[in-house]
Amino acid sequence: MKLPTPKLLYVHDNLTPFVKTRFGKNSLEYETAQLFIKHIAVQPHTKVGTLEDELAGLISKSNPEPFDITFGFGHKGEEIAQLLHGRWSAFPNIQRLDITRIEKENGSEHVLVSKTDESIEDQIAKADGFNSIALIDDVLFTGFTMRNVMELLPIDGKNCHLFFTRGIDETKKEFEKMGCKVHFGVSLPGKIEVDSSTISIMNLITEGAIRTPSGDLSYCDRGEWMEAWFPNKADTIKHLCQALTTLFANISQEEKMIKPHIIAKTTQ
Template sequence: MGDTPMPSRFYVHDDLTDDVRERHGAGSPAAALAQQLMTLIRDEAHVTVLTLREQIDALVAHGPYAPFALAVGIGRAGERVAQQIHARTGWFPAIRRVDLTREETAQGGYAVVSPTGVPLAEQLDGIERARSLAVVDDTIFSGITMRQVLEALSPVVRAHTHAFCLRCVAESLVTLRTLCPVTPGFAAPGRILDEVSFINASGLVRRGSIRRAGRPALAFFERPEWISAWFPRRSEAVTDLCRRLNRILEPTGEPSLPATV
């Protein structure tokens, strides 16, 4: 996939610590490994670890909004975010999921595909009946997934649509905001990849964070050049902890992402 730049600011959403504790127990070997991993990650000066609560707090602070007739969650992650926001605010009383994911192509780029094989237009059938529409995702990075959903809506529907995300690269919102308003919880300034980048901590150890057309999914630790670029001072130790934790979380080797937000 080409050279991997080390971003001057690297944001890691910690969706790993609490999930491992809940699934395996606070005193489990898995929880201990997850804690060690997050400690190593925080030791890199250019890394900022984001928590779910602080991102939700920041998003909610942009409100209030009147309840939307329908909220569309992009994938399981977007659906879960919509549920979490609704629990705090009551903004999304009706939530519907569309299944889309970004996939590496054989040509070295990315494509947005439906993992279920159901075309997006079919998944959005009847959406025009909603008087007001929210589109919700966990992360807006390049913006290609959110853009594909918004561009699939008619101009009439987009006129009463509002998009939300927990975190984003600020420059990626510029194009999206020509389609509809977009409200993020946390927006990182800087040029994508070179100056700023995002990952979920779960993607370091769980397969499915890297999806490849016609090939098995990978976890980030299986791309050593990425780990070296992201965590240059601790790359070997990070990879070792990821590999050890992966053996516990995915004992059969089957991908376990997407998981919770």
């Protein structure tokens, strides 16, 4: 099935702070990155946003009481929790869930796996005995990861608060029906992929944005996705993806995983 071009594509700019920090503003890398973002931003259906914008939205809409335990999904979720704790003092007990999803062979389904020797069940078991739980991730899109985690939680959804820097309203409503309280920094209206979609720029050029049984891919490796997201500029944007990938060839995946608190600082 052909992927539709969404009415709104929200593009999270985590590329600018990365190249600014790693290479400086007077570098070829920074110049190429800005040209890349310019071609993305000129699309009539795209909106480019920053982590600073998203955190400001979360902070302005919520001021929660402290939770017994907080799970940050991966390094991003953990760091976002730490940033928000600095403002709210609501997450004194933050635990990172080292999890990721992998595509099945058919490409249309996923499986959630642990990234460490500790099983997902054992990681989530740290919530045993607690009455209030916060779950924090950067994006709520289909809700696949969150649903799988919540099925393993020892408490009912009504005692869970979910925090995301951005997310799709349609999916938010599904979790609210379960009794969860869901908080977004940036709310994206309507239905997934038809009305709204969201991507981060670094995922366009970073292998591992998509994990498959045959290896890691970047979003740019999926030509049909690029055509749907950037119908008027797909070839140009794919060319710039390749140029940036070449410029970043000697940079480790760890370096590319620039921490959210650095992003927040450099976008100010």
